[in-house]
Amino acid sequence: MKDDISIIWDDLNEELFAFMFSQLKDEDLTKDLHQEVFLKVQTKIHQLKHTSKLTSWVYQIARNTLIDHFRKSKKSPLSLTNLELPENDVDSFAYSNLSNCINQKIASLSKVHREVILLTAFQDYSQKEVADQLNISYSGTKSRVQKAKQILKKDLLDCPNLETDPKGTLLNFEKNAE
Numbered sequence: 430m431k432d433d434i435s436i437i438w439d440d441l442n443e444e445l446f447a448f449m450f451s452q453l454k455d456e457d458l459t460k461d462l463h464q465e466v467f468l469k470v471q472t473k474i475h476q477l478k479h480t481s482k483l484t485s486w487v488y489q490i491a492r493n494t495l496i497d498h499f500r501k502s503k504k505s506p507l508s509l510t511n512l513e514l515p516e517n518d519v520d521s522f523a524y525s526n527l528s529n530c531i532n533q534k535i536a537s538l539s540k541v542h543r544e545v546i547l548l549t550a551f552q553d554y555s556q557k558e559v560a561d562q563l564n565i566s567y568s569g570t571k572s573r574v575q576k577a578k579q580i581l582k583k584d585l586l587d588c589p590n591l592e593t594d595p596k597g598t599l600l601n602f603e604k605n606a607e
Contacts, residue, residue: 437467437470437483437487438467440484441484441487445463445466445487445488445491446459446460446463448488448491449462449463449466449491449495452495453495453498458498462494462495462498465494466487466490466491466494469490469494470487470490473490500558530585531581531585534581534584534585535547535581537584538577538580538581541573542573542576542577542580543577544563545559545563545570545573545574545577546574546577546578546581549574556570556571556574557570559574
């Protein structure tokens with residue numbers, strides 16, 4: 430086993446480093462992630478079914494490691510304390526009132542539903558990322574997001590000062606309810 434890793438290292442080390450460096454443009458970071466890739470290779474080599482696909486398997490680990498790095502560096506850990514709702518003070522008074530109304534409806538959601546809707550709709554996290562961060566299943570996250578959207582839609586459509594078409598698309602918003 431140790432000999433296998435040494436052979437892989439000898440064969441792919443420089444070429445893999447060059448590939449990763451071309452993506453990262455930072456030598457120190459490339460060294461760190463390059464080492465991480467070979468640690469993953471060493472710990473998961475038993476999962477490789479066909480040794481003829483070794484090179485593509487190692488490169489797939491490298492690509493996934495790069496993707497994970499870029500995903501992590503793009504977004505900080507999920508936290509509701511960093512979340513902001515849409516701006517309330519915009520030029521349009523009607524829009525400002527509408528966003529205040531929406532913010533109130535979101536605030537009235539249960540913590541579970543408010544959390545997933547804020548993270549997915551306003552912070553652009555994927556449902557998969559939210560599931561991973563909240564330690565719940567992906568299907569559970571999808572259900573929560575769907576339920577939160579249903580609750581918000583119902584609450585918003587029940588507002589007397591909103592005019593919608595039969596599909597629920599917002600057509601008009603009046604400042605004062607009739």
